Amino acid sequence: MFSHTKKVGPTGRFGARYGLKIRVRVRDVEIKAKKKYKCPVCGFPKLKRASTSIWVCGKCGAKIAGGAYTPETGAGKAVMKAIRRIVERKEE
Secondary structure, X not given: OOOOOOOOHHHXXXXXXXXXXXXXXXXXXXXXXXXXXXXXXXXXOOEEEEEOOEEEEOOOOOEEEOOOOOOOOHHHHHHHXXXXXXXXXXXX
């Protein structure tokens, strides 16, 4: 028996259950969570999710708190951008 999971990827294990929209949402979240990200400490793409909001680098061993499914959240990016802007204004 051959399973076609091209559209839904890792959520193909659910088969025809739960509806397509839910499976697509779960697919997107799972792909983000299992992806390797660039470590902010050493710069290598070895940052993996250890548990909810905890990210560990496989190279340097750094533990970082981040988002549940990605190491950086949208709110965190906005805050860092604002802080960078304030620091640049003080330097001028």
